[in-house]
Amino acid sequence: MKNKLVIIGMPGSGKTTIGKLVAEKTGKSFIDLDEFIVEWTKKTIPQLFEKGEDHFREIETRACMEIAKRKDLIVSTGGGVIKKPINIELLGDNGVIVFLDRPVDLIMADIIVQSRPLLKEGKEKLLALYEERYELYKKYADEIIANDRIIEEVCTDIIGIMNKYEMI
Known part of the structure; x- marks a missing residue:
């Protein structure tokens, strides 16, 4: 039985905001x-990235191992969690993976690019990440939800997925 909802998607796609709202609505x-x-590490994400992306991804995988042990929760991931298949295996083992699909132009309108470690280079970097990751998000997702509309509709759709998988 699936007992975890795991939200994947691009940086700035709304994973955390929507995840928190869905958690609030479902208890x-x-x-x-x-x-x-x-x-867990007592370091910021930019501090961890100072030692290189590979270093950060190793820590991220260890964190996925910890979270995989937990039940009855909603998890929003970092945008690059899909770069290591083991992360998706761990989180998807007893979880439903939902790809929150937000168009790049809407992400650009929403986020302060400089606040994201991998997006310091601006729009070009975001587009490169989109090209690199989009097919992986689709590949690993059990469900895909478009996030190009009001947040309440997106939350309602995600709660519908939770009902479908008998998570609530």
């Missing part, structure tokens, strides 16, 4: 993977 616990990593 489930919520974990933001990046926030979990910060609390």
Whole structure:
């Protein structure tokens, strides 16, 4: 039985915002993977990236191992969690993977690019990440939800998925 909802998607696609709202509406616990990593390591994400992306991805995988042990929760992931298939295996083992699909132009309108470690180079970097990751998001997703409309509709659709998989 699936007992975890795992939200994947591009940086700035709304994973954390929507994950928190869905958790609130369903009474489930919520974990933001990046926030979990910060609390766990006592370092910020940019500090961890200073040692290179590979270093960060190793820590991210160890965090996925910890979260995989937990039940009855909603997890928002970092945008690059899909770069290591083991992360998806761990999180998807007893979880439903939902790809929150937000068009790049809407992401650009929403986020402050400089606040994201991999997006310091701006729009070009975001487009490159989109090209690199989009097919992986689709490949690993059990369900795909478009996030190009009001947030309440997106939350309602995700709650519908939770009902479909008998998670609530």
